[in-house]
Amino acid sequence: MLRPFCTQCCRPRPCKGRLCVEAVAGWKLNVQKEPIEARVLSAILKVSSVPYSSYVPLPRTGLHAVHAQIKQVWLIAVLLLMSRASPAMRLAIAVTCALLSMATLPRRLWKAQLARLGLLALLIFVFTATGSDGVPPVAQSRAPAPSLTGLAGGLRPAKPYNYVIFHFWFVRITRRSVALAVSAASLMFTAFQSASLCLTTTPAEEMALALQRFVAPLKLLRVPVREIGLTLLLSLRFMELVFEEVRNLSLGLASRGVNWAGLGPFGGAQVFLQLGGRMFENLMHRSENIALAMTARGFTGPEAHHVHMTRAEPSSWLANSVATALLAGLAAAVYTFR
């Protein structure tokens, strides 16, 4: 039976059917004007089903063989060393971190991770480079002009030097803003990617146990060390649940075929707010159920409960030695090239 409306151009029949020009033009127009809400949903659904930074046991690499405590020392040391390093060194550390991710993780994981984080780093770089030194100080300089001190022309550098690298209208990029942008972007990139590398190559149980061992001396001050370890462990487990819940809700919403254009920006935002509320409700419900299951499995409290099977594979002394030597080498390089 012929439908009263053309399925391509949505106009009352008769129309030009398959060759309907309006339909083709309308289709192109629709593709170009896909609402932002629909694009956000499809972006969430396109993300890999493996949660960001969750443990990837295979393929087993050299990083898998390094002890979790050494990895945690690396994490802290890299951030501390970066704060003392030159911008070029900071950039070099970020690039090394990216290369290490490419060498360690499966392609499908590092490609998505580096693309997202790279985009974020690029945005930080652009905004910091253009905005951090673009507005001249309101107060006038109190230093005397070079012509008054008799130094004019006397201290010209051998090579031509320009403090302002680029200036057009209100956009002003200076050497200082570029240095700051490189530092901010590389610091952010390294902080996220190094933590991600650590989590993808170490089981959450080992990470929690390593942290517990680091903070063990605090037991003397009556700090609940085991509770801290268990909290970290459950948090890492919870990350997966949050990821899964967001995906499930997005999938449910996408399958409902919501007319985003008809809802308008306010309606769209309202739907997303409701979705957020629903997500928290579901997560709370899941937490309650997990707590019930823990009780059913004999959990009475972190102090009375031992967490077993925390080590998947024994760490390799060779990998540990290489990791420690590399950390010492990095520290030496940072202090040499300051």
Add this chain to the structure above:
Amino acid sequence: MTYGNESNRKQVLAGAHLMVQRGTFHILLGPNGCGKSTLLRILGGLLQPDSGSFRIDRPCGFVFQNPDHQIVMPTVAADVAFGLGRYKLREAEVRAQVNCTLEMVNMQEQAQRPTHTLSGGQKQRVAIAGALAENPKVLLLDELTTFVDADDQQNVLEAVKSVVGGPEQVTALWVTHRLEELEYADSASYMDGGKIQFSGSAAAVADYMRSLGARV
């Protein structure tokens, strides 16, 4: 037993009476909301009955309907070992027990896998392994096959069936509303309106269900 006889709560159990022979696979059938899960939770010690009493072999392991609610640890082996955390055991003992239990549910190859990468049926088998790790005398299993496909349903049922009986005399009380699962059972009960309406062998319960108009 009765549960929920206060004015602010619906009466879920209204004089439920059930006897299960030790070392058997007993299926508890019934429509949604008839009180099957509540009865199981009372037997597992998660709820207190308002009146009545029960006697059950200890220790007993409880496996929930949704394995995502049961699995606590991020890795398979660590999750199976979670229940053993309340005992003072050496790491080698725990490792041996976990390996043995994972073998029982045919999951020994997945010991180091992150739990979020498992299929629904595999998660269910990990949850069963977690309950089995403590060498329970009774397994309380709450609609384990609700979220799994036909293949996984069979795997989960066979995993449970393989541990029932034996020298340990393990008893399984399996709650379901899928009638085709009766073929795995030694005995069964039909529950409705908070009461056990009929108990007997799997074949007798199948006949009873047919008399009610069900396609078994």
